[in-house]
Amino acid sequence: MRQEGLLRHATTRLLGLVPTLLILITIAFFLIRMAPGGPFDGEKVLPPEIRANLDANYHLDEPLLQQYFRYLGQIITGDFGPSFQYKDWTVNELIAQGFPVSATIGGLAMLLAFVLGTLIGTLAALRQNSAVDYSVMGVAMLGISIPNFVVAPLLILVVAVYAGWLPAGGWDWSWQRMVLPVITLALPVIAYIARLTRGSMIEVLHSNYIRTARAKGLPELLVIRRHALKPAILPVISYMGPATAALITGSVVIERIYSIPGLGSYFVQGALNRDYTLVMGVVVFYGVVIVVLNFIVDLLYAWLNPRIRYDVT
Amino acid sequence: MALLRVSNLEVDFDTPEGLVKAVNGMNFEVAEGETLAIVGESGSGKSQMVLSFMGLLAENGHARGEALFHDKDLLKMNPRDLNRIRGKHIAMIFQDPMTSLNPFLTIEKQMAEVVMHHQGLGREEARSHAVEMLRAVRIPDPEERIKQYPHEYSGGMRQRVMIAIGLLCEPELLIADEPSTALDVTVQAQIIELVSELRKQTHMALILITHDLAAVAEIADRIVVMYAGEAVETGSVDDIFYRPQHPYTRGLLASVPRLDRESDDELQAIPGNPPNLLDLPVGCRFRDRCVEAVEQCRQRPPLWVTQDGRSSRCVLPVEGGEILEEPAAVEQTA
């Protein structure tokens, strides 16, 4: 019965995503077209006939609205078109190349953040108002406050340049090159999750059902693991959606500092070079990723929380 | 021999406003198989008193004194030893059934874990035992309902589940803290009845906490009347109902509807409020509200005790009683 409800819930939610994506595509499309200058303005002035040829090739000569609907039709088939700047490459190919790299770093960072964050938060909650609690939370606040583009150069300076333990940047899928980017990306998220977990854990530990569990004579560790952990982690689960978005944006900077050929670097390059199709492609693609991840997080939350009913919302 | 003997029990809480003295020198005993009712207004310290020797006080709470269970002091026990007693030899049912069950776990998990932990039963055995227990507290269709979550139960049903959890290990002592106040009136009576019936079957002792004197007339053996953190009067049900000594007890009785009274316009709550627990008066704590107050009541009133276990803390003498020497600890706090 619950499963069935969950399925229906999932379907309605999934359908609700369509307008979101449509708005996303529309805003992005018209925004970038409003930009002064075009993709072929950068290089030396082209002879008019070549220019016209190019424009026709990319349908830039059509009315804007027509281009828009053309683009929509194209996107429905999953085709983001050719890149303007990287000749011979389609945007799909660029995404296929960059995304696995970004996703690996982001995924690992999220995993690390979730495990460490909940652990640290729980420990702080159990030692509430002790020296341990205060120092851990002070450090967490620092973690939230230091921008990752400050942490990254400092880490490189200390770990790579001075100590020489790890490479300073580059990418070859080896773990040595993943360590620093993943840590840098995870730090603020660890800190945020730790604060979140601490707060909710303290609240849960004060609840009546925890008192019941203790009155049953269960050892404290079991009380926490079986009775407190799940409710305390629920707010963290709902934070995972926005956290993913934060990781993706964060990786734009991380990839640049550590010279990693991820999707973020393509995006920044594309934005700077007016590579319409690439920028659009990345925004739409990441829009979909964020929306889908939010959706998964939502389902996860509903699945973990037996009180949620799937009445039609 | 007493199963539980509580003496000079004190509970206070550190708060930003100062020290809240919630329980001040409680003394009472519960014999094996006995039903003891603890009665008092809201805020008189009933819950905190029992929570203290169950090791369940909030972090800002501190307990002092003694609570001997089988001659072992629960207050000085380490957590491991206490956990061998809680849930197994002493079980507790809480005031608020709506929030006392874990909303994230099925009823089965919350019941099975008790017997699995204390009696080492396997999952299957634990389950069938839990089903039996649910049947005993008259949950219909227990095999199915045990798979559900608390939110699928009504308030009265949840309290039945709490009772079932409490009885799983056949405890020697069950503490029921206002098991029915949060429920509606018809359900209240059913719950109290259920508790007393199950108690008779299992021969366990029962501490029944309530602020409703009428509710305990039928089922209690003895009654402790609590006021502002201390026992003002103790006695058998007959003593308390027919020969109340303490003015507070009499006041409470005047507010109870009774069959032997004609009209209910005699019903009256005691006017006034209990004293501030942050700043307790030196003399009798009931003085501001007492109709019999005299000058002497400005000092700490004596404790009268009789042979058959009655007691009253008041300047008014108890027939056949004598004044008990004040224990030093109590003298200091007064």
Next chain:
Amino acid sequence: MNSEIKTSNEDLSVSDPFAAAFVEEDVRGRSLWVDAWHRLRKNRAAVVSGVIMAFMLLLVVFGPMVLPWEADFTDWDNTSTPPSLETAHWFGTDAVGRDILVRTLEGGRISLLVGLVATLVSLVIGVTYGAVAGYYGGLTDRVMMRIVDIVYALPFMFFVILLMVVFGRHIILIFVAIGAVNWLDMARIVRGQTLSLKNTEFVEAARACGVTHNSIIRRHIIPNLLGVVIVYVTLTIPQVILVESFLSFLGLGVQEPMSSWGALVNDGAQDMESAPWTLVFPATFLTVTLYCFNYIGDGMRDALDPKDHL
């Protein structure tokens, strides 16, 4: 002024019991701020942060006036010199001999300015939007909040980047772009608060007394919203500063000769091996500022909404 309020209260309180409740709420409202102030003052982290930020503000505003260097003056005799008292470059110089201290302070002006102005922008948009949705309720509310939900799911940082690319890197645009993507939370909070306030007893009571809509909004909804808004503003400022520095770091923020902490960190990161001080000083200023604002915001929240925090 005080006596005026009092007399009007007395008038009300004699007239009917509703009005009495209404007046009581007024008094409670005032002591709420006093209580909050006391709680805030007891929060040591927030107080220390507040003092540091006040000092930072003074430093950033007056420092560059007092110091002997201009931000874009290139001291060719002292390029990439480490911090030293002798050269009078206390924080050292960068590769072209510019004084890091002055540049850091001037960058701070921009960063703080962006923090304040962009927050103000998001405040105006968010409060208006949220208050309208919450106050009118019904269909208006549902449509408006649905829009917020949709926009919420967009990768907004990318939109800021897009905006910067599209419209050029003008500082006004930075204010607007960052402010325009940060109003969502504010709108949600304000809407929720307005909705619940609208239904609370004292607004009912005010209505029963024949108080007009406008004065309900002015005298009751706005002061009660103020608490949430203040908390939210202090928490938004560091976010906004962070976004700006993020943009500047990517080379998409303010343009030369203007500079901000993010841009300075970016410059410093290029030379960090040979001249680490060019990185360390602006990075420290930026981090300290964010750290302090976060603590102040936390303290404000605890002070104004103690039940939220255990």
